[in-house]
Amino acid sequence: xxxxxxxxxxNMKRFLSSGKFSLLLSISVIYxxxxxxxxxxxxxxxxxxxxxxxxYIHNVIHKGRLLPTTYYYPSMMYNVxxxxxxxxxxxxxxxxxxxxxxxxxxxKRYESSKSNEQDNNAPxxxxxxxxxxxxxxxxxxxxxQKSTLLNxxxxxxxxxxxxxxxxxxxxxxxxxxxxxxxxxxxxxxxxWEINYHSRWAVSxxxxxxFITLCCLFIILAFKKESKTYLYLKxxxxxxxxxxxSKYPGGLILISILLATYFLYKMKRxxxxxxxxxxxxxxFAASYIASTPGTILDPGRFLYGILRxxxxxxxxxxxxxxxxxxxHMARIVVFFSTAAFSRYSYISLLLFILSLTGLYNVYxxxxxxxxxxxxxxxxxFPLIYFLYLGCQKVMVIRNSLVIFPFLVILSSLGIxxxxxxxxQKLRILVFLGILAVLSFNIYWLxxxxxxxxxxxxxxxxxxxxxxxxxxxxxxxxASLREYIKKSDGKLPxxxxxxxxxxxxxxxxxxxxxxxxxxxxxxxxxxxxxxFGPYEVNLKYYPTxxxxxxxxxxxxxxxxxxxxxxxxxxxKKSDSLKK
Numbered sequence: 001x002x003x004x005x006x007x008x009x010x011n012m013k014r015f016l017s018s019g020k021f022s023l024l025l026s027i028s029v030i031y032x033x034x035x036x037x038x039x040x041x042x043x044x045x046x047x048x049x050x051x052x053x054x055x056y057i058h059n060v061i062h063k064g065r066l067l068p069t070t071y072y073y074p075s076m077m078y079n080v081x082x083x084x085x086x087x088x089x090x091x092x093x094x095x096x097x098x099x100x101x102x103x104x105x106x107x108k109r110y111e112s113s114k115s116n117e118q119d120n121n122a123p124x125x126x127x128x129x130x131x132x133x134x135x136x137x138x139x140x141x142x143x144x145q146k147s148t149l150l151n152x153x154x155x156x157x158x159x160x161x162x163x164x165x166x167x168x169x170x171x172x173x174x175x176x177x178x179x180x181x182x183x184x185x186x187x188x189x190x191x192w193e194i195n196y197h198s199r200w201a202v203s204x205x206x207x208x209x210f211i212t213l214c215c216l217f218i219i220l221a222f223k224k225e226s227k228t229y230l231y232l233k234x235x236x237x238x239x240x241x242x243x244x245s246k247y248p249g250g251l252i253l254i255s256i257l258l259a260t261y262f263l264y265k266m267k268r269x270x271x272x273x274x275x276x277x278x279x280x281x282x283f284a285a286s287y288i289a290s291t292p293g294t295i296l297d298p299g300r301f302l303y304g305i306l307r308x309x310x311x312x313x314x315x316x317x318x319x320x321x322x323x324x325x326x327h328m329a330r331i332v333v334f335f336s337t338a339a340f341s342r343y344s345y346i347s348l349l350l351f352i353l354s355l356t357g358l359y360n361v362y363x364x365x366x367x368x369x370x371x372x373x374x375x376x377x378x379x380f381p382l383i384y385f386l387y388l389g390c391q392k393v394m395v396i397r398n399s400l401v402i403f404p405f406l407v408i409l410s411s412l413g414i415x416x417x418x419x420x421x422x423q424k425l426r427i428l429v430f431l432g433i434l435a436v437l438s439f440n441i442y443w444l445x446x447x448x449x450x451x452x453x454x455x456x457x458x459x460x461x462x463x464x465x466x467x468x469x470x471x472x473x474x475x476x477a478s479l480r481e482y483i484k485k486s487d488g489k490l491p492x493x494x495x496x497x498x499x500x501x502x503x504x505x506x507x508x509x510x511x512x513x514x515x516x517x518x519x520x521x522x523x524x525x526x527x528x529x530f531g532p533y534e535v536n537l538k539y540y541p542t543x544x545x546x547x548x549x550x551x552x553x554x555x556x557x558x559x560x561x562x563x564x565x566x567x568x569x570k571k572s573d574s575l576k577k
Contacts, residue, residue: 023172026182031164033441034189038157038199040448042150044534045545049073049202053081053152054143061139067293071304075291076245077156077203084155085148092142093135152201160198160205164189166212167404171411173219174373183433184411187350188404190440192342192447196535197397204397207245212404214238214252215377218259222373228268229275232260236279240286247305249401251387253283255380262372316393318520318541328389330521331399337523338536339403340410342443346436354406356413363416381405394521396539447533457531458482461506461548464530469493474502474553498556505556509546516542517558526551 052070056078059065068078142148168185172178188194198205217235221228235256242249256279264272288294294301321327340350361378365371381402388398418429462483465473474495475483483490495502504527518541519525529537531547541549 023168023178023181026178027165027168027185030168030182030185030189031161034164034195034198034444035157035161037441037444037448038161038195039154040445041196041451041534042153042157042199043146044196044199044451044532045543047200047202048544050149050200053077053201054149057081057085057143058140061136061143067297069300071291071293071297071301072308073203073246073304074244075293076206076241077201079244079290080155080159080206081152081201084152085143088142088148088151089139092138149201153199156201156206157198160209161189163194163205163209163212163404166209166216167407170212170216170219171408173216173223174377174408175412175415177415180411180415183414184407186437187340187407187410187440190437190444191340191403191407192440192443193339193396193400193536194403195444196447197400200397202397203245204400207242207249208401208404210238210242210245211249211252211380211401214242214256215380215404218255218376219373221259221263222369222376225268228263232256232263232269232275232279233282235259236282237286240283240288241290243283243287244290247308248384248387248398251383252380253280254383255376256283258379259372259376262376266369266372312391312393314392316395317516318518319393319395321392321394321521323390323392325389327391327394328385330394331385331388331402333523334396334399334521334539335403335406338539339400339406341436341440342447343439346439350410350436351406353413353417354409356416357409357411358413360412360416361409378405378409396521396536451532451534454532457546457548458508460530462486464528464550465491465494465506471504472502474498474500474505474556476505476507478508479506479548502553505551505553507549507551507556507559509544509549518542519555524552525555 052068052073056068059069060082068075164185167188168181171184172181175181194205214235217231217238221231221235224231236253239250239253239256242252257276260269260275260279261272263269264275269275321330336348336351337344338347340347361374365374384401388394391398414429414433418426421429458479461479465475465483469491470493472493472495474497475490480490480494480496483494490496498505520539520541523538526538526541526549528550529547530549532545534545535543537543537547537549
């Protein structure tokens with residue numbers, strides 16, 4: 001039956017007056033703010049791991065190979081890339097009459113053979129082969145275009161940003177508190193670290209998205225008694241996609257099996273070992289569907305796994321750290337000073353609030369059901385943190401898997417404090433949260449605009465020198481040339497030799513030959529930089545987009561500069577003669 005206008009109006013009023021409308025509106029606003037900032041900065045330069053994806057697409061075009069040639073990462077990143085390029089590739093084929101040409105050729109041949117007459121209009125085999133080669137060339141040209149790479153990044157960004165939605169719903173079903181849901185999702189969405197990582201056409205942010213989705217299904221398994229086992233199976237499917245994105249994320253399977261055990265103890269499900277078997281089977285099927293090369297190309301798969309293991313065991317240039325306490329301490333420093341906000345004091349405040357939220361979780365876990373649920377959810381970040389701490393390589397995109405759990409804890413900490421202060425003072429909490437989120441949104445867009453509308457980094461660096469005449473600064477060659485062209489002479493606080501005793505160094509990235517030895521994950525190593533803010537250079541100092549970087553001079557003694565390298569080459573040539 002069709003609804004009358006009156007019934008439709010009443011249904012709309014009920015929807016608007018219910019919490020569903022405000023829930024949908026708040027999710028949409030938070031998601032769109034984060035997504036638009038990501039899109040503004042989508043053309044950020046070159047990411048070293050994106051070559052895995054682009055090479056795979058080229059192999060599909062040239063060799064018709066549907067499986068990746070490497071398994072250093074699983075195949076979800078390749079699957080997403082293929083989905084991203086498929087519409088434009090199909091249109092290119094259609095535009096050049098590729099499929100139509102072949103179909104008409106087959107149809108005409110069939111008609112000719114049936115009538116035993118020669119069809120002079122049907123193209124010959126050579127023409128068909130040439131046409132296919134032409135289409136192949138056009139597809140390769142299309143795959144090499146910048147617009148194709150940006151389309152791939154856009155799809156990665158859209159999918160990765162879905163973590164915002166899953167976090168919102170996870171907190172909503174976990175706590176039934178929309179205020180906490182908004183805070184948790186907003187803290188995640190407006191984090192600069194999360195936003196710029198989500199632009200990358202690599203597997204990390206995809207893994208976070210599937211992990212948050214997996215946790216949402218685990219929460220629903222506890223909360224929805226009539227569909228407990230269905231949500232457990234959905235969490236197993238999500239877990240398969242987690243491992244299909246990046247292998248270490250498979251540790252979330254521990255949470256799924258633990259949830260199954262707890263639900264068995266609560267008598268929500270029966271036949272425990274049978275349930276274990278089915279869930280592991282569902283997980284395996286989901287993973288194999290995402291990365292079929294595991295069984296179809298075992299040689300390359302094993303080589304990729306061993307290669308990745310060797311890197312994290314032996315070290316990776318400036319990202320090498322001491323496993324154990326040193327690595328764990330650096331992860332904590334990152335989360336407490338950078339992950340929540342570009343502004344270290346805000347980040348530290350929110351990190352402390354997450355510890356308060358951890359206490360709140362302990363307080364809320366007095367009932368058996370709650371204790372089981374919170375243990376299931378928060379055991380994963382603990383295990384993952386310990387796993388990361390045992391590695392010899394620290395790349396912060398690996399650590400950010402833990403961040404969704406920290407924002408959930410931080411929202412619980414804020415709620416805990418808000419509930420325990422006088423009602424008249426609660427407005428101060430709301431204003432404080434609003435200020436924090438406003439600062440984070442401001443930096444989100446400020447950094448995105450620095451990518452889209454690039455300023456003159458040489459002019460910015462020179463203005464810094466003029467404003468800080470009290471600082472003695474060694475300046476690398478390219479920047480010195482710019483200063484001479486601008487003013488004709490160098491300021492008195494500028495030093496021109498890398499051997500001079502200056503307090504600071506201003507380095508233009510291409511001037512530094514041995515840049516690969518620059519250390520990552522140090523808060524006071526790179527002090528400031530000029531140029532686009534597409535990444536946090538303190539944690540990615542070898543990012544291959546030009547920047548001018550301010551460092552303490554004592555930290556640059558191990559680097560080889562352009563003029564020093566030229567002198568070395570001259571001496572080498574004279575010795576040879």
